[in-house]
Amino acid sequence: METIASVRGFKDILPGEVEKWRYAEEKAREIFSSFGVREIQIPILEKTELFQRGIGENTDIVEKEMYTFTDRGNESLTLRPEATASVIRAYVQHSLHARDPVSKLFTIGPMFRRERPQKGRYRQFHQINVEFIGVGSPFMDAEIILLLMVLLGNLGIEGLQLELNSLGCPECRPAFRQAVTHFLKDRTEGLCEDCLRRRDTNPLRVFDCKVEGCRQVIAHAPQLLDFLCTDCKTHFENVQAYLKVFDLPFEIKPRMVRGLDYYTRTAFEVTASSLGAQSAVAGGGRYDRLIAELGGPDIPGIGFAIGMERLISLMPAANESFVQNPDIFIAALGDVPRLWAFALCNYLRMAGIRAEMGYDEKSLKSQMKRSDKLMCSFTLILGDRELQENKAELKDMKKGTQETIKLDNFDDIAEAIIRKVSGRNEEIV
RNA sequence: GUGGGUGUAGCUCAAGUGGUUAGAGUGUCGGGUUGUGGCCCCGAAGGUUGAGGGUUCGAGUCCCUUCACUCACCCCA
Known part of the structure; x- marks a missing residue:
């Protein structure tokens, strides 16, 4: 039979790795709870x-x-390539603005983009998205950025750089755009092919071109920040001032232009050089026009997305404590003991004990090996010999000691094992 | 969509300029006295060398095609 592989750019997350994902998610939920951010779940498919x-x-x-x-x-229909549009759609559809003037929302899930896969880029990838809707105050900008940095810090990620820029608003951006267009107009030589195209379609994009020639041209171009209107300028200054309250280091990147059309004013990105070419772990910005654009009230919003795959790859690998090893392995010898083992094993599980057993007829040695491999705390040896005397041998795998216990009553066994396991944990502490 | 790199055992990798039966480590299974894990020793299973075609007496090795993976560009998380 021919095997079938997964779709290009779609990855399996195997046991062992999944625990890391769950850890990151749990940490995120914890912090969201402190910051008053509530979960919203939205469909994967939209019009x-x-x-x-x-x-x-x-x-x-x-x-x-x-x-x-x-x-x-x-x-x-389209498999969502990002979450913000969907969140806003849901927000507008259910008139959440009428319930509360400020909504802080998060959602976690897969996104889909048909790009060529490479390091840190997949066709199905996962994001943690946070959106603060309803308030235009720079406090919101500072708070959401702080939230992001706190989360990344809590996950033990180091070597991050926070980059900031302001993209202006519908008031001031046209003037800048015009200035740039004018500037680029007679600088045809020195620009790469892509930028020549961009010059017409989206001149601002020329700013983050990495080609050396373009960078030299851009170095003398008008600066976006010089064109900001008074409101945008003070807004941006305030955001910076509020970030300084928490000693959050950041860098102003006048060349940073985000790829999605809806951004206004504050744009930010968190990068880590160790990620390779796709260096952004998280990115976001303010979108004061988007909600109205999607038929909702004319209210502002700001949000960010964290790339889960990139986040996970940055998390320190040291903690293997994510996995929970079984408390006990039941090694059975013979058909009747195996039936007992089956009953006892599942009884223990129902009592909250992590129990495993040997299902096939195998030597005690191989069952001991398996117990060792699973890193079980104890092994219960149950053979015909023991059964005749209504007892079993309980071996402490770490100490190597062994004792006889009675099989009269499953409750007593469960209790004894719980005592043993918790007693061991105390010893370790 | 464009370019570079790589495809050999479940995993990580070997196999001088083409040459007999494609190897090792690790993992899996079994054994090293009757029913006791780790360390050590022994053994076994596991491969259509990504696929298809070509050159040749002979191809894992050379050529073509194709697929997959990977890195980079574009762009983004």
């Missing part, structure tokens, strides 16, 4: 139009990266 309108028609994501198909009802 294509949502992303076209939300993300922007002329973005790479919408132009060439979406998994879009027509369903049997002849409706164009």
Whole structure:
């Protein structure tokens, strides 16, 4: 038979690795709870139009990266390439603004983009998304960035860099855009092919081109920050001031332009050089026009996304304490003892004890080996010999000591084992 | 979509310029006295060398095609 492999860019997360993911998620939930961020779950599939309108028609994501198909009802649907549009859709659809003027929401789940896979980039990838909706105050910007940095710090991740920029607003951006267009107009030579194209479609994007020639050209280009209107300027200054309250180091990157159309004012990114070419662990920004753009009230919002795969790869590997080893392994010798083992093993599990057993007829030696491999604290040896006397041998795998216990009553055995296991834990502490 | 690199056992890797039966470590299973793990020793199973075609007396090795993986560009988490 031919085997079937997973789809390109879609990864399995195997036991052993899953624990790390769960740890990261649990930590995130803990911190969200402190910051008053509540979970929202949204569908993986949306009407294509949502992303076209939300993300922007002329973005790479919408132009060439979406998994879009027509369903049997002849409706164009798309596997979500990001979460913000969906969250806002849900927010508007259920009029959450009417319940509370400020909503802090998070959601965790898979996203889909049909790009060429490479290090830190997959076609199905996972994000932790946080959105603060309803308040335009720079306090919100500072708070959400602080939240992000606290979470990353709590996961033991080091060597991170926080980068900030302001993208202006519909008031001031057109002027800047015009200035850039004008600037680039007669600098055809020195620009790479991509940038020549960008010059017409999205001139701001020329700013984060990595080609040396373009960088030199851009070095003399007008600075976005010089064009900010008074409101945007004070907003940006305040965000920085509030971040300084927590001694959060950051760097202003005037060249940072985010790829999604909806961003306004504050844009930020957290990078780690060890990630390779895809160095961003998290990125986000303010989107004061998006909610109205999607038919909702004209209220502001700000959010970020953390790339789970990238996050996991940055987490220190040292802690293997994620896995819980069995408390006891029951080694049975013979058919009747095996039936007893089956009953006892499952009884112990129902009593909350992590128990495993040998299901096949195997030598005691091989069962002991398995117990050792599973790193069970104890092994219960149950053979015909013991059964005749209504007892079993309980071996402490670490000490190597062994004692006889009675089989009269499963409750007593469970209790004895619980005592032993907890007693051991105290010793370790 | 474009370019580079790599495909040999479950995993990590060997096999001078083409040459007999494709090896090792690790993992799996078994054994080293009757029913006792780790360390050590022995043994076994496990491969259509990614797939297809070509050159040759002979291909894991050379050529072509294709697929997969991987890194990078574009862009993004």
